[in-house]
Amino acid sequence: GAGPAGLPFPFPRMPYQCLRLEYALESGARGAFTFSTLAWFQTIEDEQRGDRLEGIHAFQPKGGLEVTRTERDGKPHPPVTFKLAPSQSLRANTQARNDIFIYSTALVCDLTQFGTASTPMSCVEIHNPTMFLSRLRAILSLTPDAEVKTLIHDKVAYYAIADLPGNVHALTDRIVMNKTESCREQQEFRLAVGQKRDVSDCR
Secondary structure: OOOHHHOOOOOOOOOEEEEEHHHHHHHHHHOOOOOEEHHHHOOOOOOOOOOOOOOEEEEOOOOOOEEEEEEEOOEEEEEEEEEOOOOOOEEEEOOOOOOEEEEEEEOOOOOHHHOOOOOOEEEEEOOOHHHHHHHHHHHHHOOOOOEEEEEEEEEOEEEOOOOOOOOHHHOHHHHHOEEEHHHHHHOEEEEEEEOOOOOOOOO
16 A cells, blocks of 8 residues: 555554664754665674675575576577576676665664664654655755655565565665565664666666
8 A cells, every 4th residue: 555655665653763872862852864875784784783685686596596598608599508506696786876875764662682782772763654754755855966756665575595586686676675584683664765766777
């Protein structure tokens, strides 16, 4: 069903953002929040939260990936089928990683285990998602470098790299909303917006 503000996916009733306590206090005082580029998320912010395949969708079936080659040296060639090594995989990379901005929230509020004694974590509640989205769209419409029409949000889907990828490989907006199953406990809900109109085009 359609979500608030006419967006295609429903927004959770009470999303949370897990972040350092110092940033949570600043967010509450200033009403500020930060979108980070997909490229930044690919740098793996810490060992517990990072996904080495952020912005990439991998297919690595058990026993090796079967490939059929139909050309050689740029010329048509009789089909030849062979298997790649089990360690090799088919990968679809998001090309516009510096032009896609992510705001990461969670569907649960107990992710403070990512903190330490020296860097305690806290959760900021978004208690009125409809108002939040409305104000966000208004701000983006006044931001020269943002393309408000590219704004999407969705619950992140977690997958095993041995599973068939379906149509995710062909769709940038789906790759952005998919992460490996090792991150499943994060229960992430994302907002993403592009700096260019064609950020979701296949390249």
